[in-house]
Amino acid sequence: MGQFGKVTKAVIPAAGLGTRFLPATKATPKEMLPVVDKPAIQYVVEEAVAANIHDILLITSRNKGSLEDHFDRGPELEQRLADRGETQKLATVSDLVDLANFHYVRQHEPKGLGHAVLTARSHVGDAPFIVMLGDDLIDEATPVLGEMLNVQEEFGGSVLLLMEVPDDSIHLYGCAAVEPTHNPHVVRVTGLIEKPEPGTAPSNYAVIGRYVLSPEIFNVLQGQEPGRGGEIQLTDALATLVDRPAEHGGGVHAVIFKGKRYDTGDKLSYIKSVLELALQRDDLGPALKSWLRTLPLEDS
Ligand code: G1P
Numbered sequence: 001m002g003q004f005g006k007v008t009k010a011v012i013p014a015a016g017l018g019t020r021f022l023p024a025t026k027a028t029p030k031e032m033l034p035v036v037d038k039p040a041i042q043y044v045v046e047e048a049v050a051a052n053i054h055d056i057l058l059i060t061s062r063n064k065g066s067l068e069d070h071f072d073r074g075p076e077l078e079q080r081l082a083d084r085g086e087t088q089k090l091a092t093v094s095d096l097v098d099l100a101n102f103h104y105v106r107q108h109e110p111k112g113l114g115h116a117v118l119t120a121r122s123h124v125g126d127a128p129f130i131v132m133l134g135d136d137l138i139d140e141a142t143p144v145l146g147e148m149l150n151v152q153e154e155f156g157g158s159v160l161l162l163m164e165v166p167d168d169s170i171h172l173y174g175c176a177a178v179e180p181t182h183n184p185h186v187v188r189v190t191g192l193i194e195k196p197e198p199g200t201a202p203s204n205y206a207v208i209g210r211y212v213l214s215p216e217i218f219n220v221l222q223g224q225e226p227g228r229g230g231e232i233q234l235t236d237a238l239a240t241l242v243d244r245p246a247e248h249g250g251g252v253h254a255v256i257f258k259g260k261r262y263d264t265g266d267k268l269s270y271i272k273s274v275l276e277l278a279l280q281r282d283d284l285g286p287a288l289k290s291w292l293r294t295l296p297l298e299d300s
Pocket of ligand 1: 174175
């Protein structure tokens with residue numbers, strides 16, 4: 001099968017310590033922080049399901065039990081809601097179990113994203129697969145996974161999602177050097193660097209947290225030395241695949257994302273995301289908007 005096999009599995013790394021959100025994430029996984037009324041991780045799972053991917057592997061770690069509980073039955077709660085005739089609320093909790101086939105594997109040590117992805121190896125096997133990072137939420141109005149899967153089918157290898165960001169924030173992301181292909185929506189990645197030092201980035205194209213990866217990535221990750229932050233970086237392993245021939249699982253292409261993305265990875269971006277998503281809701285938006293207008297926004 002290898003690089004052109006059908007993609008059926010998504011891997012969602014959720015083992016991080018969430019240190020950017022302390023103390024909220026001392027005893028609660030950051031993936032469970034509510035974005036309006038759903039935990040962040042639920043948006044990501046729903047995005048996979050919308051792209052027809054139903055096999056979901058969550059990579060967890062210690063203290064992440066509530067993630068598994070969220071996608072499991074809650075018999076007492078469900079019975080209580082059923083007894084009270086609260087059918088709508090009941091559906092919001094009971095539907096979660098059937099959303100997808102959930103699998104879990106633990107990353108025993110926090111050695112980085114690349115190391116987390118490597119723990120998915122035995123579940124994924126020898127077919128290309130998706131990786132979705134929970135800090136990036138893609139607006140459901142601008143889905144992109146389906147397009148990435150089509151690109152992977154056409155070009156093979158691995159497919160990234162890139163977004164143009166301003167000069168002063170490219171150092172927060174993996175950064176890609178690219179060149180055009182015959183397909184105007186697709187670029188070929190010619191180089192990758194994880195979080196370049198300010199002023200050294202080869203482009204303004206930031207790697208966003210959606211990947212379709214060749215299973216060859218596992219062989220590279222196996223021998224990957226720690227990179228930025230002393231962690232085993234997925235970006236570094238992908239940089240190796242850029243130069244590897246297609247017949248050996250190499251080749252990296254990318255879709256340039258023009259849609260709407262919400263970042264929940266740090267406090268300020270998280271607050272903005274919650275507000276933007278709440279403003280779009282019929283049940284919350286109008287009241288929230290009027291209240292926001294009453295806030296004293298001048299600097300005091
Ligand atoms: C990770 C990746 C980085 C990517 C980013 C997207 O970084 O290492 O290449 O650009 O996700 O959100 P993190 O934000 O987890 O530090």
